[in-house]
Amino acid sequence: MPRSSQPTGPKILVVDDVPDFAAMIKSILSKAKMNVRAVLSPRRAVRDVTRIGGFDLLITTLVMREMGGFDVIRGVRSAGASLPIMMITGYGSEQSAIEAMRLGASDYMTKPVVPEELVARVK
Template identity: 30%
Template sequence: MPESQAITHVPRPIVYIVDDDATVRRSTWFMLSAAGFQPRAFAGGADFLDALPELAVGAVLLDLQMPEVGGFDVLQAVMRSDAAFPVIVVTGFGGVSGAVKAMKLGAVDFIEKPYVEDALIAVIESALVASRGADEAKQRRRAAQRKLEQLTPRERDVLELMVAGLPNKLIAYRLQISNRTVEMHRASMMDRLGQSSFSGAIRLAITAGLDPLPAEQA
């Protein structure tokens, strides 16, 4: 087939349905399949978490009210995973307080049961769009964190105080070491991080979410 006539197959967005109600799972599966998504259903939180490490990234439609492993437990586990799964929580009528709590934990949106197709599709599409940038940011953060994990405890102390804005002389005073020792730790730290400039090391630390030591503490 000529290149100009080649057919490009665009993967359908994946949506994981996590709900202990078999009727809801079935109806939602058919609804999403008809709308062009690639749905996969799980009968409960435990089943989903067992499969999570092997799952491709996709949106998660998560019922909050489930026995045993509940929705909040699942949400927290998803937020701890390396991949950025956009989570939409499903609540019963009037369950706004639970939805607010879930969004504080990292859910991107919520929808109330019973939901209609148009509303469900809209919230999933919005979550998928928002997740693309979040996934890239999370990958950058994890890459930076892995680099910081290579540092010795003392090198990390030096970096934290650098991020807090302290010059070498004050870092030495705070850590009760010599200025020359600070310079040695700093050079070793920069080498481990693969950075040739002070600003590069600071940017990497900020990307990793490093909490600097307060300037008044060692």
């Protein structure tokens, strides 16, 4: 018999090079019984999605030091992965939203993240 505290929702990979933000997103979604893994390296996120697979959603931020969110989307899509991608940014603009969608993101959110809105969008 499964325990009620076990994740039952989608398997989500979160990438942000700011540890506190990645941990916050993981916490919000984990409390909603989602199976969440957070990584701090955008390159690792692309590798995990394309080599390991099995994720139902990738959440990436736009601005990261090692590699930007647009490049994360490009890397995932060029490898043939078709999972939904959500971009979250504190630098939201109509232009960046259009570019994210053009590259293959399925959703775009601006910070600050409202927990209830994030959970609703992921579900």
